[in-house]
Each structure stands twice: as structure tokens, then as C-alpha cells.
Amino acid sequence: MIGLIVRRFLQLILLLLGISFLVFMSMHIAPGDPATIIGGPTASASDLEAIRDNLGLDRPVIVQYADYLGGILQGDFGYSFQTGQSVTDAIITRFPNTIKLATASMIVAIIIGIVTGIISAIKQNSWIDLSSTTFALAGVSIPNFWLGAMLILVFAVNLQWLPVGGLSAPIYTIEGMKELILPAITLGTASAALIARMSRSAMLEVIRSDYIRTAKAKGVKQRSLIWIHALRNAMIPVVTVIGINFGGLLGGTIITEQVFAINGIGRLMIDAIAARDFPIVQGTVLLVAAIFVFVNLIVDVIYAFIDPRITYN
Amino acid sequence: MKNKRYFQFIAFLIIAAFAVVGCSDKSSSKSGGTSSGEAASELTYASTSDAAGLSPIDTNDSVSSNVTGQIYETLFTQDPKTLEPEPLLAESYETPDDNTWVIKLREGITFHDGTPFNAEAVKYTFEQIKDPERAAPRASLLAPIESIEAKDEYTVVLKTKEPYGPMLAALSHTNAAIVSPEADKEGDIGKNPVGTGPFVFEEWVEGDHITLKRNEDYWREPAALEKVTFKVVPETSTAISMLETGEVQFIDALPSDQLPRIESIKSAEVQKSEGTRVSYLGFNMEKAPFNELEFRQAVAYGVDQEAYVAQLNGLGTYNESIIGPKVFGYNEEAKNEGYPFDQEKAKEMIKENGYSGQKVTLLAANRDNYMKMAEIVQSQLTEIGLSVEIETMEWATFLDTARKGNYEMTFLGWSNSTADGSELLYPNLHSDNIDSSNYSRYNNEAFDKLVQESRSTVDQEVRKEKLHEANIMAIKDAPWIVMEHGTVTAAYDKSVSGLVVDPTGKWSLYNVSRK
Numbered sequence: 045m046i047g048l049i050v051r052r053f054l055q056l057i058l059l060l061l062g063i064s065f066l067v068f069m070s071m072h073i074a075p076g077d078p079a080t081i082i083g084g085p086t087a088s089a090s091d092l093e094a095i096r097d098n099l100g101l102d103r104p105v106i107v108q109y110a111d112y113l114g115g116i117l118q119g120d121f122g123y124s125f126q127t128g129q130s131v132t133d134a135i136i137t138r139f140p141n142t143i144k145l146a147t148a149s150m151i152v153a154i155i156i157g158i159v160t161g162i163i164s165a166i167k168q169n170s171w172i173d174l175s176s177t178t179f180a181l182a183g184v185s186i187p188n189f190w191l192g193a194m195l196i197l198v199f200a201v202n203l204q205w206l207p208v209g210g211l212s213a214p215i216y217t218i219e220g221m222k223e224l225i226l227p228a229i230t231l232g233t234a235s236a237a238l239i240a241r242m243s244r245s246a247m248l249e250v251i252r253s254d255y256i257r258t259a260k261a262k263g264v265k266q267r268s269l270i271w272i273h274a275l276r277n278a279m280i281p282v283v284t285v286i287g288i289n290f291g292g293l294l295g296g297t298i299i300t301e302q303v304f305a306i307n308g309i310g311r312l313m314i315d316a317i318a319a320r321d322f323p324i325v326q327g328t329v330l331l332v333a334a335i336f337v338f339v340n341l342i343v344d345v346i347y348a349f350i351d352p353r354i355t356y357n
Numbered sequence: 358m359k360n361k362r363y364f365q366f367i368a369f370l371i372i373a374a375f376a377v378v379g380c381s382d383k384s385s386s387k388s389g390g391t392s393s394g395e396a397a398s399e400l401t402y403a404s405t406s407d408a409a410g411l412s413p414i415d416t417n418d419s420v421s422s423n424v425t426g427q428i429y430e431t432l433f434t435q436d437p438k439t440l441e442p443e444p445l446l447a448e449s450y451e452t453p454d455d456n457t458w459v460i461k462l463r464e465g466i467t468f469h470d471g472t473p474f475n476a477e478a479v480k481y482t483f484e485q486i487k488d489p490e491r492a493a494p495r496a497s498l499l500a501p502i503e504s505i506e507a508k509d510e511y512t513v514v515l516k517t518k519e520p521y522g523p524m525l526a527a528l529s530h531t532n533a534a535i536v537s538p539e540a541d542k543e544g545d546i547g548k549n550p551v552g553t554g555p556f557v558f559e560e561w562v563e564g565d566h567i568t569l570k571r572n573e574d575y576w577r578e579p580a581a582l583e584k585v586t587f588k589v590v591p592e593t594s595t596a597i598s599m600l601e602t603g604e605v606q607f608i609d610a611l612p613s614d615q616l617p618r619i620e621s622i623k624s625a626e627v628q629k630s631e632g633t634r635v636s637y638l639g640f641n642m643e644k645a646p647f648n649e650l651e652f653r654q655a656v657a658y659g660v661d662q663e664a665y666v667a668q669l670n671g672l673g674t675y676n677e678s679i680i681g682p683k684v685f686g687y688n689e690e691a692k693n694e695g696y697p698f699d700q701e702k703a704k705e706m707i708k709e710n711g712y713s714g715q716k717v718t719l720l721a722a723n724r725d726n727y728m729k730m731a732e733i734v735q736s737q738l739t740e741i742g743l744s745v746e747i748e749t750m751e752w753a754t755f756l757d758t759a760r761k762g763n764y765e766m767t768f769l770g771w772s773n774s775t776a777d778g779s780e781l782l783y784p785n786l787h788s789d790n791i792d793s794s795n796y797s798r799y800n801n802e803a804f805d806k807l808v809q810e811s812r813s814t815v816d817q818e819v820r821k822e823k824l825h826e827a828n829i830m831a832i833k834d835a836p837w838i839v840m841e842h843g844t845v846t847a848a849y850d851k852s853v854s855g856l857v858v859d860p861t862g863k864w865s866l867y868n869v870s871r872k
Contacts, residue, residue, distance in 0.1 A: 076753030080760060082409070083494045084417045085771070088784070089793035094492035126409045128547055129563060137563055193594060201598050208598045209590060212565070305590040305599075307565040315406065315564075315591075320753050 045348065052341045059337060060330055067329045068112060071322045072105045078125045078320040099125055112326070121330075122323035124316075131327035134312060139331075141211050142308035145231065145300065146293035148224045152232030154286060157239025161282075164240070165247035166270060176240060183237025192230040192303035199226060209305035227304040231297050235289045242285045246278035253277075279350050287343030294339070295332035397871045398583040400853065403596035403605040407564050407589045410547035413534040414485050417494035419772070419862065422531040424567055424587055427866050428469075429534035429552030432460060432479065433525050437859035440683070440776045442525035446474065446535060446553065448511075455520035455815050462511040466576045468537035469558070470551045476507035481538040483515075495532040501812075520813045522820045526685070526775035531863070555580040555867040565589055581855075581870035597848075600625055606850040606871070609858060613669040613726065619848045627848045629672065633683045633860045634843030635781070636673075636726070636770035638734060639797040641762055642836050651710045653835040656766075657696035659703035659741040665733045666841050669726070673841035679781070679831050681842040683860040686778025686811065686824025694832045695839070703741040713742045720748050720764040722755035727768045730840055734768075759796045768840065769796060774861050778824035782808045786831055799836040 079095040080087070087095070096102050100111075115122055121131035160180070164173035200208040206222050213219035250256060251274055259273055298310035309328055316324035347354045408421040413429050416422070434445040444450070450460045466474040483505045486493045501521040506514040517524070527533060540551035550558045553576070556569035567587040571580050588605060590596040593612055599605040601622050611619055611627070620627055638660065640647040647653065662675040677695030680687045707713055717738065721731035728749065735745045750758060759767055773781050784794040787808050791798045807827035811820050831837065847858045855868040 074754075075757050076751075077757050080756045081753055082417070085756065085769075085794060087417065087494055087793065088497045088790060091492075091494055091496055092793065094489055094496070095494060098492040127407075127563065128410065128545070134563065137565075196595065196598050201601050204602060208602055208604055209595050210565075210588070210604070302591050303595055305588070305592070305595055307562070307589065311591065312564060318751070318753060 045345070048344065049341065052337065056334060056337045060333060063333045064113070064116070064326060064330060065109070067326050068109050068322075069105070071320070071325055072108075074320075076320045078322065081319045082125065112323075121327045124324050125321045126316075126319050126324075131323050134324060135309065135327060135331060138308050138312050141306055142294060142297070142301075142310065144211060144215055144224060145227055145297060145306060145308060146290060148228035149230075149232035149235065149293060149297075149300075150286070150290050152228045153235035153239055153289070156232070156236040158243050158282065160236075161240040161243025162247055162270065162275065165244045165251065168248065173244075177244070180237040180240045180244075183233045183240075186233065188230055188234070188299040189303055191233060192226070192300060195226045195230060196303070209303070211304075211306050227300050227306060230303070231293065231300045235286075235293070238285055238289065239282060243278060243282050246281050247274060250274045250278045276350060280347060283343060283346055283350065287339050287346070291336045291339035294335045397852065398581065399585070400582050400607060400866065400869065400871060401586040401588050401605045402607045402609075403590040403599055404587050405589075405591055405593065405596070405610075408561075408567060408587070411550035411558065411561070411567075412536065412541075412545075412547040413532050414482070414491065414493050414536060414541075415547055417532060422863070424569070425534060425550065425552075426531050426554075426863060427556040427569055427585065428550045428554045428558055429531075429536060430554045431529050431531070431534045432462075433529040435526070435529045435776065435859065435861075437857045437863075437865075440685070440860060442529050445529075447528075450525075452815060456517045458515040458517075458524060459508070460513045460515065462513065463576070464511055466553050467574070468540065468551050468553050469572065470537050470540050472537045472539040472551075474535065474553050475510050476513045478535055478538050479513045480505045480507045481541070482535045483533075485536075485541065486533065493532075495530070498527045498530055498533055520815045522812050522814050522817070523775065523777045523779045524815075526777040526780065530775055555865075556585060559584075580867050582866060585866055597622075600848060600850065603850065606853055607847065607856070608849075609845075609847040609864070610862065611672075611846040611848055613672045616670040616672065616846075622848075624851055625848050626851055626853075627846065628856070628858055629844050629846050630858065631674065631681075631683050631860060632843040632845035632862060633681055633773040633776045634770055634845075634862070635679060635681050635773070636730070636768065636840045636843065637679070637837040638730070638840055639767055639769060639837050640835075641765055641767075641798060642800065643762060643798045644765060646712060646715065647765055649710075650834065651706060652712055652715075653838075654696055655703050655706035655710070655712065655741065656738065656743075657835050657838045658699045658706065659743075660734055660737055660838055660840075661698040661700075662840055663698070664737070665730060668729060668733070669841070672844040672846065674844070675839070675841055677832060677839060678828060679837055679839060680778045680824060680828045681773075683842075684773055684776050684778050684781060686781075686821055686828065688821070688825040688828070691825065691828050691832060694829050696835065700737075700741060707742045714744055716744045716746070718746045718748050718765050720750065720755070720759065720767040722752050722768075723749050724752055725770065730768045760793065762792075762796075762798050767796070770843070772843070772862060774863075776861050778828070779808065779812045779820070782824065782827055782831070783812060786836060797836040799831075799834075801830070801834060804830050804834070 079092045082095050083091050123130055124134060160176040164176040167173050196208050199206045206226055211223050213223060256274055259269055298314050301308040301311040313328040404420055406420050408424050409418050410416045410421055411425055413425045430446050432447040433442045435442055446463055448461045448463045450458060452458055468474060483499055485491050486496055486499050501517045502515050503518045504516045508514050536546055537551040540546050555572050555575050557572045559568040559570045561567045569585050571583045573579055593615055596608050597615060597619055600608055640653055642648050666673050666675045676692045678691035719731045719735060721727045731747045735747055738745045758764060771781060771785055784790050786795060786799045788800040788805050804827055807823050811823035814820050845858045845860060845862045849856055852871045855870055858864045
């Protein structure tokens with residue numbers, strides 16, 4: 045296990061190096077000049093030149109990249125072109141909101157997804173199965189921005205049960221919880237649908253396997269048959285889906301953050317791309333990549349817990 | 358046993374998740390602007406994006422100006438209704454000769470950090486704006502000023518290289534606001550702004566909100582509002598929902614397609630008035646056939662702006678003049694000097710000059726109403742016999758492409774923040790600014806001369822005449838075809854009073870109160 049973790053960390057470093065190079069170069073090659081955004085359409089040619097000089101953009105790209113890498117080695121990820129804020133600070137301010145949102149929506153997704161998946165597997169082809177597979181199909185098909193806007197209209201504007209947007213109250217307060225409900229449902233629905241489909245098919249496969257039939261023949265109760273014997277073995281593919289999804293959610297959830305005015309990583313990234321704020325784009329992409337690798341590592345570790353036959357040597 | 362270990366692990370995961378989330382609350386627990394229990398002396402404004410910074414010297418975007426405009430003050434200010442410059446931090450001024458401006462400052466004012474406001478502060482601020490090292494994005498505002506002298510404690514003398522007509526408009530610009538020299542030298546006023554204005558900076562959670570509180574020691578009567586919050590709400594439809602539920606009390610720059618929804622909100626008031634912004638269809642004057650007058654005339658006859666304006670739900674008006682009715686230099690005569698919609702005439706001109714089937718690409722940025730303009734103009738120009746395609750781009754790419762002149766025809770707008778005609782014609786159509794803000798790459802010596810004269814004359818009546826002449830010349834020459842003159846808008850809760858949006862889209866919260 046330790047070997048696996050060490051190996052993964054080495055891979056992570058190489059991967060991040062490659063990603064930093066790709067992102068850096070693609071931002072510099074892509075059309076759009078940070079100075080024109082900062083200066084605005086009113087800026088004169090000399091204003092723009094002064095801005096470029098000031099940001100160091102007049103130097104050769106490879107020199108800029110070397111400078112950037114040198115900074116990273118000393119823990120300095122650079123400063124935002126727009127606000128002058130350090131990239132680390134910009135991320136630290138927003139990451140907690142993204143974690144809150146991702147965790148809450150994952151909880152929603154896991155509870156809804158696994159329960160509906162299992163029920164529809166047990167009651168295959170019943171009306172419950174039919175309606176839950178319909179839900180799953182709708183869940184992956186409904187666009188986030190539409191679902192979010194509709195939930196706001198119904199629950200915040202018309203019924204006034206929940207606030208429209210923002211994440212400002214602490215999570216342990218009622219206000220804080222209320223703020224999370226709509227975004228978590230908006231974001232969790234698609235993942236819930238995926239998890240439901242995955243658990244249903246994995247469960248169906250396991251239920252039909254020999255050892256379950258044997259257990260049934262031996263008179264094991266239906267409840268413990270499903271929840272103890274079958275579920276655990278059906279979990280491997282489901283955990284993979286959950287892991288990958290969670291990694292994706294932690295990397296920022298652009299649309300949900302946008303619709304619910306949540307100050308998270310996704311919005312930081314999208315605003316930075318629009319403003320050609322290179323240091324912020326690079327910093328957030330590196331973070332997202334690192335999270336993905338890290339979450340995958342955790343998924344591997346969880347495999348070993350679920351199925352002791354899996355070892356990493 | 359196995360089960361036990363499994364459940365222990367799950368329990369651990371849940372606890373860990375809560376621990377992470379719990380720890381993360383520190384940064385965001387102390388913020389305001391939620392709906393319930395907001396006192397009547399507080400106001401929350403929804404902003405589509407976050408401020409870039411809170412230093413007027415180092416920023417040039419309207420979102421930042423909305424905030425800095427409450428914290429800092431300028432020497433002069435424009436009356437929100439007439440846009441006439443009037444003294445604010447200045448008390449009076451005189452111009453002993455065309456190149457000298459002697460400005461007498463108000464006495465007894467201090468910055469929020471206790472630094473006295475005086476001639477040295479003005480000198481310091483203006484020198485910072487002009488300093489190439491500082492790379493102020495609006496350095497061009499004060500570029501004509503050659504020297505700044507603090508003659509005595511409360512007198513500043515500005516000397517220009519040549520007479521600078523729009524001086525007072527430039528000194529009224531938010532980006533020419535006076536900053537506390539002490540605060541700027543010792544810290545970062547982009548993060549901790551220090552001005553002389555009616556509101557004092559309190560907190561900025563980047564990407565989320567900015568809070569200001571009332572300046573109790575303000576040199577005039579303190580403001581009625583005790584606390585104002587600028588909350589970042591990127592989605593307009595979310596901001597409108599928040600206005601409806603009372604989570605915010607004020608939004609502005611309302612998009613035309615959302616207007617019916619906003620107007621249907623019973624608890625909200627909508628304000629609409631003529632603005633200085635002009636939106637236009639511009640030609641690339643360095644490419645054929647766009648550099649041929651007959652072609653541009655034919656296009657101008659072929660475009661029916663009323664059909665476009667009719668889709669704006671009452672926002673925007675059409676008038677052939679490039680200098681809009683709310684901009685200094687406008688003369689009523691100009692409004693019928695262009696080429697009114699006449700499809701038959703347009704068809705004829707296209708045929709006569711051999712432009713039939715000419716391929717044209719309309720470049721449109723995918724924001725504001727540019728796509729709508731492009732679609733309408735595409736169908737109108739197809740009718741007169743051109744073969745029209747639309748190319749869409751995201752804003753940053755668009756700016757870069759258009760600035761370099763890699764387009765044929767495009768749509769753009771100009772929000773004239775000083776409401777002065779010279780500030781419209783010089784950056785956008787003077788040949789000095791080809792490769793920067795003169796996207797049409799318009800190069801006309803006679804026109805340049807008139808614009809230059811409008812800038813270098815101090816006599817405002819003469820300036821007006823020069824601008825009118827230049828305006829007529831540009832309308833006839835048609836490097837631009839006006840699409841609309843903008844409307845400035847705001848929507849606010851009915852409890853809010855005293856809010857006036859001026860024609861440039863600016864507003865001050867100083868006179869605003871809540872019932």
C-alpha cells in the first residue's frame with residue numbers, strides 16, 4: 045500500500061509538470077491579450093504596452109515559463125493579473141466553498157443513487173424499477189443550469205423556503221444548510237442518476253451469481269442477503285463512479301457555482317479564462333489535476349477495504 | 358469482523374468530511390448580505406462580476422468604478438442629470454491662459470486614514486497616474502498634462518502642452534479620483550482603499566462581496582445608508598430572483614431580454630433613461646470593398662435599425678448621429694445627416710456598383726446584444742444582395758482580433774464615461790489610435806484635424822462646433838453605422854429612494870436611503 049502511494053505521488057509530480065507546461069503554453073498561444081482586458085477598449089497603444097511590461101509579458105514565453113516553474117519550486121504560484129492577489133490566496137478563499145458544495149451534492153447523489161439503484165435491481169422490471177430508470181435517464185439529461193434556475197424559481201422565489209444563492213453562513217447553522225440544499229440537488233442529480241444506473245446493473249449481476257443462489261438456498265434472510273452479501277460485492281464499480289465524480293466536483297462546478305452565485309474554484313477558473321488571467325488559470329488547472337489523481341488514489345485504497353483480495357504489490 | 362472494519366472506515370470518511378468542511382468555514386463565516394433581518398439602513402447591490410481592484414489609479418472597469426466611486430472623490434464631478442462638470446473636492450478654478458489651470462481646493466477635508474487632503478495629495482495622485490512605471494490603464498486621461506505643481510497647501514496648478522478642452526471631464530472621471538498618498542505609499546490601496554468619499558472600506562472577500570460602511574466624519578452631511586454590500590452574482594437571472602426575494606435591493610445594466618420579467622416584479626422599481634453609449638456596425642477601412650464609400654452607403658441604406666431597436670423591449674433609441682444626444686458636442690441637426698433605411702436604394706446601389714453576391718463576414722462577440730445585431734443585419738444585408746456570414750468569438754479573442762484589424766465588418770459599442778464628444782471621436786476614429794482603440798482603422802486627415810481642434814480648444818462653444826463638424830463628416834463618410842444609442846437602467850426595491858443613474862451609467866449611493 046505504501047509503495048502504491050509513493051508511486052502515485054511520483055507520477056503526480058511528473059503529471060503536474062507536463063500539465064503546467066501544456067497550460068502555460070496554450071494560454072500564451074491562444075488568442076486574446078490580458079492587457080486589452082485590463083486596459084479595456086479605451087486603453088491606448090502605449091497604455092497597453094505599459095501594462096504588458098508591468099506583467100512581464102514582453103519577455104520570451106520560455107523565459108516566463110522558467111520563471112513560473114522557479115516560483116512554484118519555492119511555493120510561489122504567482123499573482124493574479126487582474127487583482128494582484130496571490131494565486132494561493134485566491135484558491136484558499138474559494139476552495140472551502142467548492143468542498144462544501146461537492147461534499148453536499150455527493151451525499152445527495154450517493155443516498156439517492158444507491159438506494160434507487162438497489163431497489164430497482166431487486167424489483168427488476170417493476171414499476172419502481174421503471175420509474176427509477178426514468179429518473180436516472182432524466183437526471184443525466186437535464187442540464188444543470190435549467191434545473192438550477194427552476195429550483196430557484198420554485199423554492200426560493202415562489203415558495204420562499206430557501207435563499208436564492210450565495211454560501212455565506214457557516215455550514216453548521218440552519219442558514220448554512222439551507223443555502224446548500226438547492227445547489228446540492230442541482231449538482232447531485234446527474235451524479236445520482238449515474239450512480240443509480242451503475243448500482244442497478246452491478247447489483248443485478250451479483251444477485252444472479254452462484255454464491256448468492258447458494259446463500260439463498262441455505263436460507264439467508266433476504267435483507268442480509270442484499271445489504272451484506274450482495275451490496276458489498278456490487279460496490280466496486282459504484283465506488284469508481286463515485287470517486288471520479290467527486291474528483292470532478294471538487295475541481296469546480298462551473299455552472300452550479302455560476303447559477304447560485306457561489307464563490308468557488310469553478311467560477312474562479314472560468315472568470316480567469318475569460319480575463320486571460322494566466323497565473324490563476326494555471327494554478328486552478330494544476331489544483332484540479334492534483335485532486336483528480338489524489339481522488340483516484342483514494343478510490344484504489346477503498347477498493348482494498350471493500351475487497352480484501354485486491355492488493356497492490 | 359470484516360463488517361466492523363468496513364463500517365469503521367465509512368464512519369471515518371464521514372467524520373473526515375465534516376472536519377474538512379467545518380475547518381473551512383473560517384474564511385466565509387463573516388459575511389453579510391443575506392436576506393433576513395437586514396436593517397433598513399443597509400443596501401446590497403448585485404454585481405455581475407467582482408471588482409478587479411479598489412485603486413482608481415490601477416483599474417479601468419465599470420465594476421471596480423462602481424465601488425471606488427463611493428470611496429474616493431474627484432476634483433470635479435458631473436451633475437447626474439445634465440453632466441455639467443461642477444467642483445467637488447475642488448472649490449473653484451481659473452484658466453489664466455489656455456495652457457494653465459489653477460485649481461483651488463476645498464479646505465479641511467481628510468482622507469479616511471486621517472491624512473489631510475491638500476495640493477500635495479492631488480499632485481501625488483496625478484503623478485502616479487502619469488508614471489509609466491505604474492502603468493495606469495487610464496494614463497491617457499491626464500496625458501496632455503505636462504506638469505503638476507502644488508502652489509500652496511490648497512492650490513494646484515496644472516500646465517498642459519497644448520490647450521486641453523476636455524480637462525474638466527477628465528478630472529471628473531472616476532479613474533482621476535484622489536487617493537491618500539500615505540496609504541498608497543505604505544500599503545496597497547487596491548486592497549485597502551483610502552479616499553475622502555462618503556463610504557469607508559470595511560471588507561472584501563474576493564469573488565464574493567465587498568462591504569463599505571458610512572464615513573461618519575465625512576466633510577459633507579454623512580450618507581443615509583450605514584452599510585452597503587456589493588455582492589457578486591454572475592447570473593443576471595439569479596440576481597433578478599434575488600431582487601424579487603429581497604436578498605439584494607439594487608441591480609443595474611438590465612439586459613433587454615430580461616426586462617419584462619423585472620418589470621413584472623411588484624416590489625421593484627425600474628429606472629430607464631437615455632445614456633451616452635453608442636453601438637455601431639463598423640467597417641474595416643483598410644480592406645476592399647469596405648473602404649469604398651458606395652459600398653458603405655449601400656449597407657447603411659440597407660440596415661433597418663428600427664427593426665433591431667424594436668426587439669430591445671424599450672431600451673435603446675435610434676438616431677443617425679454618431680455623437681449621441683447625451684454627449685457633449687451633439688447637435689440636433691446631425692440626427693438626419695446619415696443614410697436612412699431605404700431597401701430599394703440599397704439594392705440599386707449594390708447592383709450598380711457591382712457588389713452583387715459580395716461575400717461579407719460579420720464578426721460578433723458573443724456578449725451583450727452583438728449577436729442579435731449580427732443576426733438582424735445578416736438577414737437585412739442578404740435581402741439587398743450580399744452574401745453574409747457571421748463569425749462569433751468570445752470577448753477576449755474578439756478584442757484581440759478586432760484590434761489587429763482581422764475582420765471585415767463588426768459590431769461594437771462605446772460607453773462614453775466622460776460624456777464628452779472628444780472622448781468618443783478621438784479614441785475611436787482618430788488615426789493616432791489605429792492599432793489600438795480605432796478598430797475601424799479610420800484615417801481621414803480633415804476629420805483628425807477637427808477632432809484635434811475639439812481637444813485643444815478651451816472655449817466650450819468652439820469645441821461644440823468642431824465636434825459637430827467632425828460628427829457630420831464621420832456620419833457622411835460612414836466608417837460606422839449607428840445601431841442604437843443606449844439606455845441606462847437600474848432596478849431597485851421600492852424601499853430604496855434617491856438613486857439616480859447618470860447617462861454614463863454611473864451612480865452614487867451618497868444620496869440613497871431606505872424606508
